[in-house]
Amino acid sequence: MNAYGYPGSVMSDPLVEARGLVKRFGDIVAVDGIDFEVRAGEVFGFLGPNGAGKSSTMRMIGAVSPVSAGHLRVFGLDPATDAPRIKAQLGVVPQEDNLDTELTVEENLYIYGRYFDLPREVIRRRIDELLEFAQLTERRDSRVEPLSGGMKRRLTIARGLINQPRLMILDEPTTGLDPQARHVLWDRLWRLKQQGVTLIVTTHYMDEAEQLCDRLVIMDHGKIVAEGSPRELIERHSTREVLELRFPVGVEPPPESAYNGMAKRIEILADRTLLYSDDAERTLAELSERGIHPEQTLVRRSTLEDVFLKLTGRTLVD
Amino acid sequence: MATPAALRFFERQARVYRHTWRGSVVSTFVQPVFYLLAMGLGLGSLVDRQGGPEGLPYLVWLAPGLLAAAAMQTGAGEGAWPVMAGIRWVKFYQAALATPLTVRDVVLGHFGWVTARLGMVAVVYVGVIWAFGAVDLLSGLAAVLPAVLVGLAFAGPVTAYTAGLERETGLSSLFRFGIVPLFLFSGTFFPISQLPGWLQPLAAFTPLWHGVELTRWAALGLPTAFPPAVHVAVLVVLFASGVWLSMVRLTRRLVV
Numbered sequence: 110m111n112a113y114g115y116p117g118s119v120m121s122d123p124l125v126e127a128r129g130l131v132k133r134f135g136d137i138v139a140v141d142g143i144d145f146e147v148r149a150g151e152v153f154g155f156l157g158p159n160g161a162g163k164s165s166t167m168r169m170i171g172a173v174s175p176v177s178a179g180h181l182r183v184f185g186l187d188p189a190t191d192a193p194r195i196k197a198q199l200g201v202v203p204q205e206d207n208l209d210t211e212l213t214v215e216e217n218l219y220i221y222g223r224y225f226d227l228p229r230e231v232i233r234r235r236i237d238e239l240l241e242f243a244q245l246t247e248r249r250d251s252r253v254e255p256l257s258g259g260m261k262r263r264l265t266i267a268r269g270l271i272n273q274p275r276l277m278i279l280d281e282p283t284t285g286l287d288p289q290a291r292h293v294l295w296d297r298l299w300r301l302k303q304q305g306v307t308l309i310v311t312t313h314y315m316d317e318a319e320q321l322c323d324r325l326v327i328m329d330h331g332k333i334v335a336e337g338s339p340r341e342l343i344e345r346h347s348t349r350e351v352l353e354l355r356f357p358v359g360v361e362p363p364p365e366s367a368y369n370g371m372a373k374r375i376e377i378l379a380d381r382t383l384l385y386s387d388d389a390e391r392t393l394a395e396l397s398e399r400g401i402h403p404e405q406t407l408v409r410r411s412t413l414e415d416v417f418l419k420l421t422g423r424t425l426v427d
Numbered sequence: 428m429a430t431p432a433a434l435r436f437f438e439r440q441a442r443v444y445r446h447t448w449r450g451s452v453v454s455t456f457v458q459p460v461f462y463l464l465a466m467g468l469g470l471g472s473l474v475d476r477q478g479g480p481e482g483l484p485y486l487v488w489l490a491p492g493l494l495a496a497a498a499m500q501t502g503a504g505e506g507a508w509p510v511m512a513g514i515r516w517v518k519f520y521q522a523a524l525a526t527p528l529t530v531r532d533v534v535l536g537h538f539g540w541v542t543a544r545l546g547m548v549a550v551v552y553v554g555v556i557w558a559f560g561a562v563d564l565l566s567g568l569a570a571v572l573p574a575v576l577v578g579l580a581f582a583g584p585v586t587a588y589t590a591g592l593e594r595e596t597g598l599s600s601l602f603r604f605g606i607v608p609l610f611l612f613s614g615t616f617f618p619i620s621q622l623p624g625w626l627q628p629l630a631a632f633t634p635l636w637h638g639v640e641l642t643r644w645a646a647l648g649l650p651t652a653f654p655p656a657v658h659v660a661v662l663v664v665l666f667a668s669g670v671w672l673s674m675v676r677l678t679r680r681l682v683v
């Protein structure tokens with residue numbers, strides 16, 4: 110307990126705290142003993158390939174999936190005993206849309222507000238604001254079915270905001286959307302961040318994670334393999350720049366030994382070769398001196414994608 | 428003041444009904460009219476030449492049985508498709524469980540709504556029966572409560588059954604091999620004493636038969652096979668165990 114009268118309301122306390130958190134489904138260990146903390150006001154990311162255990166973690170935080178082992182506190186409360194109190198202060202965007210297709214856009218927000226036991230006048234007021242925020246004011250009386258994928262996602266986010274949550278958990282909010290719709294959606298998340306809403310986001314998209322997340326963890330096979338800000342992670346696990354080489358299809362790419370001494374790290378992938386160095390332009394110049402002539406070359410900065418490749422030996426995007 | 432959580436889920440169900448009531452009201456009216464015309468008047472004119480059951484005109488004897496059977500169908504239907512929609516087709520159960528509502532709230536709200544639906548269906552049915560002159564209004568209304576109970580005695584177990592179903596084909600099997608035979612052989616259309624001797628005790632085990640006994644007792648004052656309290660108890664136990672099992676199975680299904 111504290112001066113505010115209930116546990117977890119002091120700003121410096123983490124909103125979410127996990128120690129040795131485990132989730133099992135029968136013999137499958139979906140989450141294998143992870144530790145992390147999410148603080149008020151930050152955007153915290155979970156990155157990882159399919160099956161890494163991101164959704165399982167999100168569902169435990171959301172108090173809809175029982176913890177198999179370890180310690181988990183959300184707002185200082187135990188999900189096993191205080192689920193309704195946790196959920197009352199949470200906004201949830203699940204990986205799989207579960208909007209109510211038997212109701213209209215507006216009714217989706219209204220009924221959700223009622224689930225949180227908000228007074229009807231309060232809900233009405235918030236609906237206007239949230240429809241505006243989700244850019245769905247014109248679709249107010251529409252059923253959910255005919256909405257585009259991006260609109261549905263935005264409605265799900267609006268629905269999750271109806272109770273003015275302290276913490277919002279978004280499980281792959283942009284997966285399956287076209288770039289335009291993704292852009293609109295990430296712009297909305299950016300606004301939430303600026304309003305000080307704490308966000309936990311999972312994603313496959315490194316570029317987005319890099320821009321939005323203050324801190325993130327990379328998950329693989331149920332474990333956290335790295336943690337930090339995007340910049341820290343890149344500095345720690347990769348070089349400043351990368352030279353990407355593509356060779357014509359059917360031509361055997363040169364072996365690693367061909368690049369001896371040119372790069373700090375070399376990755377030969379199915380479709381391209383990556384040379385990690387702090388000055389990729391110079392590496393490029395050296396390349397032609399050695400008589401290596403790829404079909405295409407690209408000099409770019411290191412991204413989280415490269416960090417992921419280094420840590421897991423795999424590319425992230427399917 | 429806080430609204431009880433189950434009532435908030437009830438509100439969702441009522442909201443959905445606002446979109447669908449027109450179609451539902453039509454079938455609620457049309458079904459009893461058709462049955463009473465075809466069976467009560469049509470078939471009844473043949474039956475009454477031999478003297479109807481219990482010395483009553485067939486239409487009069489049949490009507491409370493039809494009421495119980497309609498309640499069974501409504502109850503079973505409400506335990507089947509809306510529940511499948513909640514779990515799989517629409518997933519509004521999962522959506523509700525992400526909020527402060529618990530499985531218990533959802534289940535209680537669900538049955539609360541089913542009770543309301545059964546009340547509507549039974550009242551309309553009694554109104555139609557009354558319009559056919561087959562019952563006086565007060566006795567007819569006395570049968571509403573037993574009819575609602577019949578519906579719940581089916582809604583409970585059917586909800587629990589649906590809660591564990593992986594695929595919806597299980598629902599059509601339930602109706603084909605469960606609900607339809609009950610409809611035909613539980614004393615709705617003819618007294619079970621007309622069945623072959625070995626089938627009679629079987630018929631007496633079916634929940635619909637208990638319900639039919641009760642509605643005829645309430646509407647027509649006919650004597651029941653067992654004391655009415657026994658018939659009521661059977662139906663209440665069915666309903667209560669259905670509610671309990673629904674909570675257990677939905678928790679197992681949704682809280683993973």
Ligand SMILES: Nc1ncnc2c1ncn2[C@@H]1O[C@H](COP(=O)(O)OP(=O)(O)OP(=O)(O)O)[C@@H](O)[C@H]1O
Nearest residue numbers: 134137139157158159160161162163164165166683
């Ligand atoms: N309800 C469940 N029953 C059994 N196994 C499950 C269940 N949910 C998840 N799993 C398994 O747990 C592991 C982790 O799954 P999870 O959905 O958490 O991964 P994810 O990181 O969210 O993947 P994706 O990017 O595909 O969404 C997977 O092997 C998955 O098959």
Ligand SMILES: [Mg+2]
Nearest residue numbers: 163164165204
């Ligand atoms: Mg997932």
